[in-house]
Structure formats: structure tokens, C-alpha cells
Amino acid sequence: xxxxxxxxxWFEQRYPIPGEAYCLALVEGxxxxxxxxxxxxxxxxEVTGLDAVVAAWETFDxxxxxxxxxxxxxxEDRLLVAVTELDGWALAVTELDGWALAVxxxxxxxxxxxxxxxxxxxxxxxxxxRNASAVDHFNWWEQGGCRLQFEPLFPAQRDGxxxxxxxxxxxxxxxGFQLDGEGHALHAEAAFALAERLTDVRLTPERLETATFRxxxxxxx
Numbered sequence: 001x002x003x004x005x006x007x008x009x010w011f012e013q014r015y016p017i018p019g020e021a022y023c024l025a026l027v028e029g030x031x032x033x034x035x036x037x038x039x040x041x042x043x044x045x046e047v048t049g050l051d052a053v054v055a056a057w058e059t060f061d062x063x064x065x066x067x068x069x070x071x072x073x074x075x076e077d078r079l080l081v082a083v084t085e086l087d088g089w090a091l092a093v094t095e096l097d098g099w100a101l102a103v104x105x106x107x108x109x110x111x112x113x114x115x116x117x118x119x120x121x122x123x124x125x126x127x128x129x130r131n132a133s134a135v136d137h138f139n140w141w142e143q144g145g146c147r148l149q150f151e152p153l154f155p156a157q158r159d160g161x162x163x164x165x166x167x168x169x170x171x172x173x174x175x176g177f178q179l180d181g182e183g184h185a186l187h188a189e190a191a192f193a194l195a196e197r198l199t200d201v202r203l204t205p206e207r208l209e210t211a212t213f214r215x216x217x218x219x220x221x
Contacts, residue, residue, distance in 0.1 A: 003196035005176030005189035012188070014205050017054050018105045025102040025110030025127035026199050027119050032083040032214055035100040038118045039081055039109065041216035042071050049209040050103065053082040056215050057105040068217055077220040079107050082213040086201055099201055101211075109218055111137045117144065126198050128152070128191040138191050140198055152187040155179055171197065 012019030027035055036043055044067050047056060059065045060080045072078060082103045102110055102119075109115045111129035119125050120141040130136035130152070140148040140160070148168070150158040155177040162168055169179055175197060176190035196202050 003175065003193035003202070005186035005193050007196075008189040008192035008203075009186070010205060011192060011203075015050060015054065017058075018050070018103070021106045021130060021132045023102075023104040023107045023110040023127065023129040024195070025116075025119060025125060026086075026195065026201055027100045027102075028124040028199070029098060030100050030123060031098075032085045032100050035083050035102055035119065036081075036214065036216050038121070039083075039102070039115070039216065039218040040118075041081055041218035042078070044068070044071065044215040044217060047082075047213050047215060049211065050082075050213075051209065053103055053213050053215070054105055056080065056082070061106070067215075071217060078217040079104065079109060079220045081107065081109065081216050081218045083216060084211045084213045086207070086211075099199060101201075103213070106132070109220070111139065112221075113146075115221070116141055120144065126195045128188075128195055130188050130191075136188065136191070138194065152177065152191045153184050154181075155187070155190075156181060 047053060057080050060068055084101050086099045086101055104110060108129055110127040116125060116127065116139055121144065124142045126140050128138045134153065136152045138150055138152055146160040147162040148158060148160040155172050156179045172194065173179060175193040176186050178184065192203065
């Protein structure tokens with residue numbers, strides 16, 4: 001894969017609400033139902049396309065989600081998460097077959113270390129997150145350990161077992177990150193490109209609009 005930040009400028013243009021604040025997590029070799037279970041989430045309805053996920057989040061955020069009202073008490077602190085499965089041409093050939101994708105609009109669960117440990121148990125996870133205040137995180141975990149973690153705004157400051165591995169700075173630069181600290185152009189888009197290079201899963205508007213997402217409600221922790 002030769003993904004670059006400029007390949008993902010469409011995301012914020014096409015989806016301005018999640019473009020402002022989102023969390024995306026890709027987990028290898030598990031089903032959407034298993035990903036839902038690892039979130040500890042209550043399952044809900046199915047919708048088609050990320051536009052429908054955004055609409056579901058808006059209804060939930062406005063406190064008008066009748067399904068949520070029927071599934072849990074108002075005092076329960078839960079976040080809306082949408083999960084789906086990705087397969088076919090976008091996958092690398094690996095021992096584990098397929099990826100599950102979790103999308104959080106204005107969410108953050110897939111960026112929390114304790115949640116990541118559950119999601120990545122026995123497999124591989126790549127997630128990236130940003131909020132409306134430009135706080136952001138990128139995570140690459142495998143077999144219970146963190147291989148790479150950094151803030152896309154500050155890609156020169158990295159943690160994890162592969163943080164300083166040979167080829168990592170070159171990989172980040174190839175994705176569009178600016179390691180010299182001279183600027184932060186397209187840092188969120190570069191996170192999408194790095195996720196693609198690490199997973200061989202390419203996200204496109206067409207894939208996101210034809211995907212079937214399960215809406216679920218995960219504990220906010």
C-alpha cells in the first residue's frame with residue numbers, strides 16, 4: 001500500500017460531523033458481533049452507510065433515540081458505537097481472515113488503553129482518534145502489547161515497542177506526517193493513511209456507504 005494523507009482529504013469534506021471528532025478502530029480476525037461483545041455493548045438496529053450512522057448518533061445525542069431508551073436506563077452512561085465487517089479485496093493475506101471496524105462519532109473508546117487491551121486481545125488493532133479540540137491519538141497494538149502510540153499532531157514523540165524501529169520514521173513521512181515539527185498539515189488524514197498501510201484496508205466513500213453497520217451502545221469508560 002502507498003497511501004498518503006492526500007488520499008483521505010475526502011473524509012472531512014464528505015463527513016463534516018465525524019470529520020470534526022471521531023474514533024475509528026480496526027481489529028483483525030474477529031466478527032462485528034465479537035467486537036461488540038468486547039466493547040461490552042448492547043446491540044441495536046442495523047443501518048446502511050456512514051451517513052445513517054451519523055444520523056443515528058445525532059438522534060442519540062439529542063436524547064431522542066427510542067431504542068436506547070428501551071434498552072438501558074437514562075442514568076447509564078453509554079456511547080453510540082457502530083460496528084461492521086470488512087472483507088474481500090481490501091484485506092492483506094494473513095493467518096487471520098477479515099477485519100471488524102468500529103466507528104464512533106464524537107467518541108473515544110477505541111483510544112483508551114484499557115478498552116484497547118480488550119479489543120486487541122489475541123489479535124491486532126489499529127485505531128485513530130481526534131476530538132473537537134484537536135486532541136488526537138494513534139494506536140497500533142498486537143498480541144496484548146503496544147507497538148506504536150503517538151499524537152498525530154506530534155509524530156516525533158512516540159511510544160511503543162516499535163516507536164524507534166528502523167523504517168518507522170520513513171513510514172510516517174511517507175504517509176504525510178511532518179516529523180521536523182515545522183507544520184501540522186493533514187495530520188488527521190495522515191493517520192488514515194498510516195492505518196491503511198498497517199492493515200491493507202482502504203476506506204473509501206463507496207465502502208462506507210455500502211457497509212451494513214450494527215448500532216450498539218457501549219459503556220462510557
